[in-house]
Amino acid sequence: MDRLTEMEAFATVVDQGGFTDAAKKMGISKSAVSKHVSSLEARLGARLLNRTTRRVSPTEIGLAYYDRARRVLTDAGEADALVTSMQAAPSGQLRISVATDFGVNHLSPVLGDFLATYPDISVNMVLNNRYVELISEGFDLAVRIGExxxxxxxxxxxxxxxxxxxxxxxxxxxxxxxxxxxxxxxHKLLHYSNQANGSVWKVSAPSGEKRQIRTAGWLSVNDGQSLLNAAKSGLGIAYLPSFLYADAMKNGEIEDVIPDLPVDTQGIYAVYPPGRFPQPKVRAFIDFLVDAFSEKGPESW
Structure with missing residues (x-):
């Protein structure tokens, strides 16, 4: 007999307190339930139920087996539900967190295409410059830059x-x-004020070692676009990502200050809570972003 069916019959008998109610619950005959449980006991070589004319209760061994069996059955049910959900069309609200600079300049312009492709998904995009706690703060996904x-x-x-x-x-x-x-x-430096380590630039020296530039800044702002505007206006030197400065450099509004230095590269990632499989709406959005940025970066913005 099917091992999972035997397990389900036994667990249902314990849950319902008898064979008659278990049969109604499972939608099969009382004799079929009894046959499944007897087969399970024979295979295990142990008595799992105390049977009297008035009641049915698990033995000590049966109670221990029930705890494990119920977990197995729950996992099996969740596995079935997972397959069903993964085949369903992506839908529901997608709550995402993204750094302001990247969100305004590069994520916002492509959201229309995503929503047109997946009309059953609504997006709540939160722009901020801090690391949010995805699970506790209710985010499905975040776009993060750097380590x-x-x-x-x-x-x-x-x-x-x-x-x-x-x-x-x-x-x-x-x-x-x-x-x-x-x-x-x-020189006059323009610093990003939201960095956890303060006004420090981590830059690769010609030797390849990482140097920390701690020179006090002339201007500190918690927004990269504002730092770019300040640099374009001649207020000082800024240390910024290419997704912000690319157009300004192409137009000659800014220059690479020390061209001989090694260029540091940072990854841009979609991150989401742990779990073996992402929800369909999360998987759809990540696949969309991979395609949308397939020809972007590290300099071509």
Missing amino acids: LEDSSLRARKLTETKMRMIASPAYLEKYGRPKRLDDLNE
Whole structure:
């Protein structure tokens, strides 16, 4: 006989307190339920139920087996439900978190195509510049840039961005071009104020080692686009990702301050809570993003 059916018959008898009610619950005859349970006991070589004319109750061994059997049956039911849900059309509200700069400049412009492709999904996009707790704060997914701090999350790489020190031609003409990292001590720096480590740039030196640039900034802002605007206006040197500066550099509004330095690259990822399979709406959105950014980065923005 089918092992799972035997297990289900036994567990249902325990749940319902007897064979008659178990048969009604399962939609089969009382004799069929009795046959499944007897077959299970014979296969295990143990008596699982105490049977009297008035009641049925599990033996000590039967109670221990019931606990495990109920878990197995629950897992089996969830597995069936998972297959059903994964074949269903993606739907429901998708709540995503994304850094303001990337969300405004690159995610917002492609959302229309996603919503047109999946009309049964609604999107709630939250723009912020902090690491949100996906599960406790109710997010389905986040787009994150740089090193991933939470290793418990699942992640899929979308593309890459490069980091450069940039400034306007007017600034470099007025204050001179630094030739070495140490020369930055004599320059006006534009810092991103939301960094956890404060006003520090982690930059690769020509030797390949990582250097921390701690020079005090002339201006600190919690928004990358504002830093880019300040750099274009000649206010100082900013350290920004290519997805922000690419157009300005192409138009000659800013320049690479120290071209000989190694260029640092950061990954851009879709991250989502752990679990063996993502929900259909999450999987659909990630697949869409991979396609949308397939020809983007690390410089071509």
